[in-house]
Amino acid sequence: MTVHGSIGFSCAMLFLAAGLSAQSPAEDYAQSCAMCHTIGGGPLAGPDLAGMSSRRERAWLVRFIVDPQAVIDSGDATAKALVQSYQGMVMPAIPDMTPERATALVDYVRQQEGNGGAAKTAQGAAPEPFTPQEAERGEALFSGLEPFEAGGTACIACHDTGGLPLLGGGSLGPSLTHVFQRLGGRKGLETWLASPPTPAMASLYRRKPFSEQEITALIAYFEARAAGQAKPAKHADFLLLGSAGTVLLLFIFHLLWRERFHGVRARLVRQYRTRGVQ
């Protein structure tokens, strides 16, 4: 394959990906929004979208959907207040979002409002409290002791909950100690985990989704952890252990090669000098 070939090939892939996202607003809503929002069903991880069109300007909505972080960074007061009310959590950017798609989504939501909220509503009465076994299973799933059925990676690779022993969990992703509150409790987490919206999570778990029991167990674990304290990541401990290993190995190298050649001529001359002229 030539250089030109590979460039052309990559461009072709790009267009293909763009083409795939051409879909109906309803499908788009289901894929991109429904895991955090309801229309009249109460807040999940994100706010209830019922009445959205009347609360905000249309242009603002489109701008926000296309790039939430940019709107917040621009110092927009509304956006800032929104972030504050959700404990600093920002709506994740939806991959390949365009103003056209965003407009279609806004229109779709308004239409659904008119339909009296055909979208999801809260299911039935309050669910039963979690059993300790469920929380335990949740911890096992989180730390990898029990594998996810679909083969998804254990959460510990990127997340910490402040309750793991020794070196704790990873910190590529955010700490999940207070995720229970942050993502709207049990209901919010259920929809969130059923189809994780952030790009990092989506890329890993859309194809290897969590089963319902797994979601329940994880939420149980998160609920149990929610009362605890978030611990700072143990970077220093980890670095210290690595450094100790390095020093130990260097010492072992020295021992293994202590007979290595150090030169003879300089030594002969030195020996003679210390002995003195006879």
Place this chain on the structure above:
Amino acid sequence: MNVRSQISMVFHLDKCIGCHTCSVACKNVWTDRKGAEYMWWNNVETKPGTGYPTLWEDQEEYQGGWEVSDGKLRLKSTSKKKIVFNIFHNPHMPSIDDYYEPWTYNYEHLFDAPAGDDQPVARPISQITGELVQIESGPNWDDDLGGSPVYAANDPNLEGLSEEQREQLSSVERLVYFYLPRICNHCLNPSCVASCPSGALYKRGQDGIVLVDQNRCRAWRSCIAACPYKKVYYNWFAGKAEKCILCYPRLETGQAPACFHSCVGRIRYLGVLLYDASRIEEVALKKDSELVEAHRSLILDPHDPEVIAAARAAGIDEGVLESARKSPVFKFVKEWKMALPPHIEYRTMPMLFYVPPLSPVISSRVNGLVDFDSTDFFHDIDESRVPVRFLANLLGAGEEREVRYALRKQKAVRWWRRAQTAGDVSQETALRMLEEADCTPEQAEAIYQLTSLCTFEDRFVIPPMHREQVIEQRQSPRQAQSSAGFGFTTGTGRSI
């Protein structure tokens, strides 16, 4: 029997005057290049002395050559298993400090110096960095016993010498030294070849010359540590190992190698030896005390019809067989047993042999007078200023027997000639000495001829090599130019 031919060498130490002409000839032809300034493929050492690089004979330090463990031959430095772990840093490789930092002088300063009160001088500058250097060492730093309390006193060959003998080496009017010119021994069991991880070093099948394939050398440096004679050098600029090539381009055109050709004392002999390659390992496994004789037993008699038949079967050219029969090396080593391999205990089976030096004492003294008619002809060999023990450590793997034999024969031949020419030794005495030295008058004459009256053609019997035909059959001669020996037609790869 697996007959192979080897171009072998004899250096007659009794004739060496230590003039370094050989070293200079070699340097001018081969190592006058960047990265090779410090290399002396041919060098001349003063013995006793520590040589070049310093103390090269001390294998406790350098770990060169082979050792026998569990009845098997094993490289001392980096055996096969060890090479994997030592490839990043060779633990037994000498650094430039143990050779010397090559230098020149900033002669241009003599012309460029601004006007001043003092005469400008050319100060030494390093040939590596170009900066001013303090010269601390050189290739023949301990020449003629220079700095002997540091160098000569630490010669590893002094092992086993009495305190008196050691003292004598540095006492005025009694001290003694001789010269040891050294080139690559082109060994039969070369440890440099065996140690090369890249397989870049090889022995030429047709003449036994050991070469480094410069295109395959990757500077893993094992050969430098493995060669007990420290005759493989590292070109620090090109990142390649280099060594004596026995001037094969000259040999292939019928000329003697540069160091041989230029030798003032005519101490060097070159000729073909036939040997039995199937017995190398068996011989290399022998005890130290048997090694010299076993090594000699590898060499086959080119007059023996059986050997000739086997050699023909092995594809050895008639011209090579013919020159093997005329080989001066065969005479010195096998027929007369006068030339001995250096440090055979390293077990690389060197194919360069030395006739031990008899000087300076050749006669005994009774009441200050030379006594030519003593009944004990050879007692002075033990009283020689060069202790036999020393020579035995150098040339006999610690065994005095072979050295003594060579010295006795040399002395007997001298006295035989004295009886013929000067007449102060009786014919009877001379004959008796020859007999005791295991020599006949005919042999004595032959030894005398080849030692003293040898012509160019007597000393260098170079076989026809016909390499040009072989190369032309296989590849373009130009390609061959860069695939063997040393030197390069492309860049070093140091920069893009």
Place this chain on the structure above:
Amino acid sequence: MFDTLLFGVLPYVAMFTFFLVTIQRYRQRSFSYSSLSSQFLENRKHFWSLVPFHYGILVVLTGHIVAFLFPRELLAFNSRPVRLYILEIAALTGGLMTLVGLMSAIFRRATTAKIRTVTTVSDWLVYAMLTLQVANGVYVAVVHPWGSSWFAASVSPYLWSLARLTPDITTIAPLPWGVKLHIVNAYLLIGFFPFTRLVHVLVIPNVYLWRKPQVVRWPGRSRPYPAA
């Protein structure tokens, strides 16, 4: 688009350059394939530079290759947190060893006059890129644990998509800048590799361990002939 260029196009450009130039260089200038060792000019610091660096980088590279080739098995191994921690500490030790060796090598090269004379611009470029890569790698290992797991989960699928010629950057697109820099610099190193002394990696001795000790070459025979 920028991501696509860096992670979808650059790797192919780098690999293409790598193969084209290494092969061309080996065929036409095999003389230049050398480790260009400078141990001869300086022996002591050499030990403390080259030994930690090479052993460290062997550990680290092996880790990357294992995570690329056997992501499932690696994740299975990591399923017990204790095993994960031990593996991570070992990997970090390797990374720190590499860093120590590299720093020592740079110090040695900068301060020894003899070594400076055999140092070229491309050597310094290699050192700069390696320093960036190794320091960045250690940073990622410490600040974004646990790499052995998320590499297998996120980066391996991406690398496999590259290998299958269907580049899919969705799994690595959300990764933090430190990781992305590591990946991009790796491609730059691969692309620059064949122009530098790094080619010695490709000619590590292989037949030595099972060839006969002596090598004899006969005229007219194309292969080196093992001696009796």
